[in-house]
Amino acid sequence: MLLFSRQVFQRKAEHATLIWLALQLDDGAGLVMAGQRVIIRLAGFPEQEFGYLEGKVMSVSPVPDAAGMYVVSISMPHGLMTSHQKTLAVQPVMTGTAQIVTRERSLLRKLLNL
Numbered sequence: 001m002l003l004f005s006r007q008v009f010q011r012k013a014e015h016a017t018l019i020w021l022a023l024q025l026d027d028g029a030g031l032v033m034a035g036q037r038v039i040i041r042l043a044g045f046p047e048q049e050f051g052y053l054e055g056k057v058m059s060v061s062p063v064p065d066a067a068g069m070y071v072v073s074i075s076m077p078h079g080l081m082t083s084h085q086k087t088l089a090v091q092p093v094m095t096g097t098a099q100i101v102t103r104e105r106s107l108l109r110k111l112l113n114l
Contacts, residue, residue: 020055020074022098029070031102032060038074042088042096051084057100074098 020040040053055074064070080088 020076020098022072022074029060029064032057032070032072032100034059037101039099039101040074040096041099042094044094045082045088045096049084050086050088051082053080053082053088054078072098072100 022038034057036057038055038057040055041047042050042053053076055076058073058075060073061071080090082088
């Protein structure tokens, strides 16, 4: 199940480790936990050509900000290596869409819609 898809990302270097910050609406925030897989599709890098990035949820802010958004910190264990085995160049700000996988399902379950 994909919990959210937002076009608000910011990348920052912190101790030579890539950390991404994503904003999430209040809807479904209780389903997001540390360790969950995150699929990141970047603007300016078409998925058909470059693939997507994969990360893991590090933490979720305990309370929303003034706009009702929760900040989700995402670690990038593979750095900027995409699913197509291409390494993307680091840019000061990179925007895109994040999808947090809150429940893994097998292909058979997806086909049967279970």
